Structures are given as structure tokens and as C-alpha cells.
Amino acid sequence: MHGTAICGTNSDMDVAPTRPVFPRLDESLLSHLPPFSKLDKRQIRAILDQAVSRRYETGVSLFDEGAPAERFYMLLDGYVRVVRITPTGEQVTALHIPAGQLLGIAKAIGKEAYPATAIAAAESIVLSWPMGLWDQFVADYDGFATETYKTIGNRLGEMNTRIVEMATQQVEQRVANALLRLINQTGRKVSNGIEIDFPITRQDLSELTATTLHTVSRLLSAWEKQGLVQSKRKRITVCDPHALVVLSQV
Amino acid sequence: MHGTAICGTNSDMDVAPTRPVFPRLDESLLSHLPPFSKLDKRQIRAILDQAVSRRYETGVSLFDEGAPAERFYMLLDGYVRVVRITPTGEQVTALHIPAGQLLGIAKAIGKEAYPATAIAAAESIVLSWPMGLWDQFVADYDGFATETYKTIGNRLGEMNTRIVEMATQQVEQRVANALLRLINQTGRKVSNGIEIDFPITRQDLSELTATTLHTVSRLLSAWEKQGLVQSKRKRITVCDPHALVVLSQV
DNA sequence: TTCAAACGTTGCGCTGCCGCAAACAACTGA
């Protein structure tokens, strides 16, 4: 994790992770992020002063499907997965959200309740604001609305792609594609390849690709024997991305 | 089709279906549709005067994936399906759009090109405006933006549901669900049940449910023997919706 | 009336993937 710009020392967060962090948030946190990049220092200051900062442990939910949408969020650091849970208890991952994006923006799509559950896929640092400020943000801050709708557009596109993949591709190709997308979004270069920068289990990958953890495990084992990937518990490193691309395009 | 309010006689359209229809469009066409319902007569008049009206035959595309998004559309009558085509030529239906909704609204999600192809699933009547007017509509017309984003929110929800269905359900349940959704959106009551109000082939249904036309055909045959549905060429009537609901929830 | 194209049905064999089961490995907390 690299969210150390949040406050001078981490000690506050370590002893009380769920408590708002009080030392004044630094403007540099937001100034380079698209929804805020057109704003001046004074505006960003105002936005930050209204924000609540909070750290989420891996596996903790930021908000739950169906709950009234009381706040909207900006993911500063970490990684969130958006899941839906079926009546029978199965989880399906609809989206992955990398740091730097807004989430829980129900108001932007005319909803009063969150349409899905958001779970921290890694330790995450998040700002949030009461949903009541949404209209104000849209009205007052130049580029905020535009960038928000671009984000929504991208998510629509992502979901679309997943539908097409699930409809036309074999499991092997879907898993390969999922890995490629993950290393693109959150890859960290390591000695022997590119590692996915947050803990991810076979189960997680199976929920992302609509298959079972067993099948994912078998595939990863096979790929490991061929030298395409290396994996430990909750960690996956892709050694030969190109080979995966080939695999994914059969 | 019931789009006869468009002009006094249909003869114009019959001989030149792709030519704009000139007799002044009636205000009642738009005044009850959500994006325009808050507007007064004068505003609707202005909107209509800038619109081009056109009829599309079944199977004709309104716009194509990747093309520059030059116009946005309002489907007045008929039915449109939004498809994506894979590199290997397979079609996957992402969404169905019923009459009364906007489509091709790339600008609303920050895109310069259409993200998918829209094909008339039945004979359809469509208004369209140059995309250049989009920002003006958003700025000038009360409720237009809000309703548009609700539409987008609903489509996100629909796509989400499809992902979950494809990830967790068997083919039989997916097809049952698809039929139920279709009769809900476009069902027309007939003597022996509810008929889907536009021509739909086994192939279409298979593209909607990520399976093959063979499997759909087998399922429909089986259901017909059990008295759940009746079907002719391109026409499907659901006789026992409740039984389908039960089937879809196994 | 004829013919071709589009649409629909059905049988059969095969296989990709799931479901189950069992055992192992790694991490966690006491």
C-alpha cells in the first residue's frame, strides 16, 4: 500500500482504522485525479474539508446492495470489487475498481439505493461525502460531471465486454483475459514478470470468470508448468503475458 | 405497429422509407415520454422541429459500433436490439430497447463513437437529432439529463443482471428468463396467452442467452409439448408465464 | 407454380467443465 500522504504518521490509522483521519488531507491527493483536475486549490480544499477519510481492511464492504445510497466515494488507494450476490448465495463480480475512481455514485444514475455491494479487495483508503453534496459538486465543479459520466461509460463498456466474453469464450480464454486485465490495471513489475498488486484467491478469479475455483486452480497449475505464470497463496505473477494473449484469442 | 400519429397518411413512408417525413410531427409524440414530460408545448415544438423522423425496416442498423456518434435517437415505436459483434463474427445481444427510450446517447457517457450496433428488431419509427444539440438539450430542458441518467442506470442494471444470470444459471433458466423479460417489455395479450410483439427467431433468442439456436429450439419444443408456450415461425406466445417463472428459479 | 432462401426440428456422439471428495499447505492466533 502506498497511501502515506494521508497523514504525517500512520499511527492514527493503525490503532483505529475505522475512525476518520483528522490531520488535514493534502490537496495533492485529489488534484491529479480526473474528476477534480480542473479545479483550483481553494475548491479542492473545500472538497477535502467536507470529506471523511477511512481505511478499509481486505474483505470489508464499503456499502451493500440495496442499502440507501447515503454517501459517494473516491478510492484513493487500494482496490475494490463490486459484487452481486444471488438468492442462493453465490457471488458474481461485476466490476473491479482501481484507485483513483469514484464509486457508489448511485445518484449519477438516478438511483436511491446502491445497486451492488462494494468490497475492499485489498487494504484501501477511501474518501467519502454525503450524497446530499452530489448535486452541488455537479453544479459547482467544472469537469466533475463530465468525468463522472466518462467513468460510467467505461464501466458500461467493461460490463459489455464481460457479457461478450462469457457468451462466446471458453473458460480458459476468460481466465486468461481476466488475468491480463488485472495486470494491466494493477500490475506491479517484479523480477520474474508482472504481479497482481493485491491478494487474489482462486475463488475470486472464479467469481470473476463465471467458473469454479477448481477449474481456475487446474488452469493455473497447467500454466505454471508451462512457465506462463507463477503463483503462491493469494498471489499471482504473470511471467509471459504474450503467451496469455495468444491463449485468450483462440 | 402503431405509429400512425406520425403523419396523416402512411403513403410517404411506404414509397420512401428512408426519407424524412415532413408533415409536422405532433407534440403528443413526445410530451408523455419521461425525458420530455416536464416541458411545455413550445419547448417540445422546438425539439420536434429540429428532429428528423425515419422508419427502419426489421434488420436494418440505426448505427454501427465504432462509428462516430453523429446523432442521438428516440425510439418512438418498434423495438431495437443492441448487439456487439465479435472478431469471429458472432453476435451477442447486450440489450433490448423498447419504444419510448433514447438510444445512441454516446455523449452522455463521454464517448465520441457508438459503443455498439443498434438494429431494428421490428419495423421501427425513430426520431433523431445531431449530437451537437446534446449539450443544449441537457442545459435547456428541465429533467432531460436526470431522466437520461435514469435510463443509463437501468441499462447498467439490466446488463448486471445478465452477467449474473450467465454466471450462475443453466441455459434452460436463462432462456426462460429471457422470454419472461420479453413478454414483460413487449408482451401483447392474445387469446391463448401473451405474445412477444415482434418477430424473433431461435437464433435471436440464442444470441440473447448465450447459447445455440439448436438448444433454444429443443427447449421451445419441449415447452410446447408441456403447453407452456406456443410458437410459429418468428412468433412466440407464452401460455403459462407462471410455469416459466418456476422453471427459471430452479 | 416453382424455386431458393430463411427458418425450424431432431438425432447422435463427444467433450469441456462441473461436482464431489479427499488430502495437502500455509497462515493465524493463542
Place this chain on the structure above:
DNA sequence: TCAGTTGTTTGCGGCAGCGCAACGTTTGAA
């Protein structure tokens, strides 16, 4: 250090649904 929890691997059997193929039916154009 040990016990419990969580994550991973692997073998085996079964079957849903796909692919292929062949044939029947409807439609519309000539």
C-alpha cells in the same frame, strides 16, 4: 507449539449442452 481456519491441488465420474448433419417447413420473389 499446536489447533483451527483458510486456501490450494488433484483425481474421477457424469452430464449439459455444443457441433454436426440431415431433413422438414414457411415465405416471398420471379
